[in-house]
Amino acid sequence: MKRVWCLFRVSKKQQVSTDDDIPMQKNACHEFVKNKPDWIITNELYEKGVSGWKKTVDERDEMAALKEGALNKEFDVLLVFMFDRLGRREDETPVMVNFLVQNAIEVWSVKEGQRKIESHIDKLLNYISFWQSDGESQKTSIRVKEAKKQLSEQGYFQGGPAPIGYKIVETAERHWKNRERRVKELVPDENEAQLIKLIYKLYVENHMGYRKIADYLNENGYRNREGKVFMVSTIQRILSNSIYVGLKKYKNAKGGIQPFNEKLRIIPDELFSQAEQIRNNRSSSIKEQDKFDIPRAGKLLFSGLAYCKYCSSKLTSNYLYRKSKCNNKERYYKNTIYRYKCPLNKGNLYGNHQQNIWGGKKFDTLIMNKIKFILSQFELKSFLDAGQNTKIDLLKIKERNISNLEKEYVALIKQHEKLNLEIGKALIGESSFTAEQLSGAINAIEKQMEEKLSQLNMVKEGLEKERENFSDVNYLANELVNWERKFNEADEDLKKAMLSRIINKVYLGKNVIEIELNILLSDYFEGNFN
Structure with missing residues (x-):
């Protein structure tokens, strides 16, 4: 058997x-x-x-x-x-x-x-x-x-949990596959929608980061649907999800988005664009090894923004204590003196270092005076014109990137076609490669094609978005109107945030202060002020 x-x-x-x-x-x-x-x-x-x-x-x-x-x-x-x-x-x-x-x-x-x-x-x-x-x-x-x-492209709900801010409800429409079921759709949840609005407000208007927003919500008794505290990753997802302006994403290689649906809107377009601009700016700073786009730590006003003119190192916050006599001349009190210090110069003024410590109070005042002088020359209309010209230059760069990616994608297609022709030869024994070898090579090329196409589509979408959206220029322009008054009324954290929006770096040297403005302001004022 x-x-x-x-x-x-x-x-x-x-x-x-x-x-x-x-x-x-x-x-x-x-x-x-x-x-x-x-x-x-x-x-x-x-x-x-x-x-x-x-x-x-x-x-x-x-x-x-x-x-x-x-x-x-x-x-x-x-x-x-x-x-x-x-x-x-x-x-x-x-x-x-x-x-x-x-x-x-x-x-x-x-x-x-x-x-x-x-x-x-x-x-x-x-x-x-x-x-x-x-x-x-x-x-x-x-x-x-x-x-x-x-x-998904037609806007149908494809299952899964509702994003924060929404709930799932049944409609009167019959399901296209099972006529006994009803089509479901997402609608804003009144309570959670208020939470979404608060998170965006804290991020854009109060300049709080992900961690600080999570801490604020948790300390004030807010909890997620499971009754647990909010995590930083949750705040990050909320602040990058376009569903809150009526554009629901769905999962595919190109990062598809459903047709615009006003019923899904929770926040205005302008608020979402402002949040996106802040995220992009911070992301760029991280890639450039500057992890403090909007500095918060330290008592010094320019912590995270101040750099050494001689070696380009980021200056650290430093302090010392001094004893001073009280009015009765018998008791002393301890006074804290905050300073900027170059970390690569340990007290010896070697090389080109002519100075390695700068008094915080003195130089904060000097830098602020220069900034106020620069902004006193600001004129809204000409700034908007200059900002748009800068945008046009950035668009040209992205267009060149797209052209290069398209050439690389076409080259991969040609390789794929050649390998497919070789498969036929392998099956009749006329190729120097085995079918298994060719199959592996084809799979590798197809993976590269998929990655290249995804990259190309992302750059194209970014280009279209840049063409449609000049909100970053407009947003900065609005911030600069009555800037000094807003600055004087702000708390310490908000002051640092406002400064980080208009300047990239401040270089300190011996009797020298160089302010590097952000790219839009730099182009407008034709370079740095020294």
């Missing part, structure tokens, strides 16, 4: 029956064995919710059991409903079949008969068969993704 092992597999757990079985495949295999008098089923292997395309052979436990059973001579026949139940990867599944056959195991399918490797033609047919299965899996994946993409 031939000992038969059966393998049953479904890709999704929803396909498994309520009896924790895979009835259709099992029944077909049992009926097939009834017509083989010398066969007897001695073992059944189940793979429930396992993709034969996404998972490799090494990632599937039942494949390991098959290999071990074949090596130990525990069975004589492997039976599956169809060969794609064994796997759908053209670079691995034929190898598994070869392994079984070489270990004296017959490989059978209820629908396709026996799979052999006795001749070169058999091997070629094996490869072509699993290559087709691989292709069908890719097509299925593409169809499913495209269907979800189209539904």
Whole structure:
């Protein structure tokens, strides 16, 4: 008697029956064995919710059991409903079949008969068969993704939890797939929407960072839906989610966005744009190794913005204590003196360092006087014109980047076409490469193409956004109107935030103060003031 092992597999757990079985495949295999008098089923292997395309052979436990059973001579026949139940990867599944056959195991399918490797033609047919299965899996994946993409593009709710600020409600519309169900949609939740507005206000108007907003909410008794404290990552996601202006994102390689839906709006466009500008500015600062875009630590007004003129190092906050006599001349009090200090000069004025310590109170006053003098020459209309010219230059740079990325993408397409032509030669033995080698190369090129296309689309979207949005120029212009009055009325944190918006760095030297304005103001004033 031939000992038969059966393998049953479904890709999704929803396909498994309520009896924790895979009835259709099992029944077909049992009926097939009834017509083989010398066969007897001695073992059944189940793979429930396992993709034969996404998972490799090494990632599937039942494949390991098959290999071990074949090596130990525990069975004589492997039976599956169809060969794609064994796997759908053209670079691995034929190898598994070869392994079984070489270990004296017959490989059978209820629908396709026996799979052999006795001749070169058999091997070629094996490869072509699993290559087709691989292709069908890719097509299925593409169809499913495209269907979800189209539904998302049309604004349909695709399931999952509601983002913070929203709740899920049923509509009167019947579901397009199941007529017994109702279509669901997102609508703002009144209580959570107020929380979203507060978070944006704290970020834009109060210039609080993610951590400070989370601390503020938690200290004032706010909690998330699960009754837990707010995490920094939650605040970060909220401040970057365009759903709050009616543009819901959905998951795809291009970062798709559903059609504009005014019903989803919680905050105005201008507020979201201002938050986005702040995030981009801070992100750029981090990439440039300046992690204190809006400095908060220290008693000095320009902590995080002050740099040494001689070595370009960021100055640290430094302080010392001095004893001073009280009015009665018998008691002393301790006075704290804050200073800026260059960290690369430990007290010895070597090289070009002509000074390494600057008194905080004195130089804060000197710097502020220079800033107020600069801003006294500010004129709104001409600044807006200059800012728009700067924007135009930035747009040209992005356009050049897009052109370069498109050339790189076209080059990858040509490589992909050449490799596909070589596959045909490999199948008839006219190529110096094996089909497996070419398949690996094609997969690598396809991955590069996907990454390049995603990068290209992101840059294009950024370009379109830049073309449509000049809010950063307008926002800074609004900040500069009556700036000195706003500054004088602000608390210490807000003063530092306001300063960081108009200047990038302040360089201190011996009797020298150099102020580096941000790019928009720098272009407007034609360079730095010394």
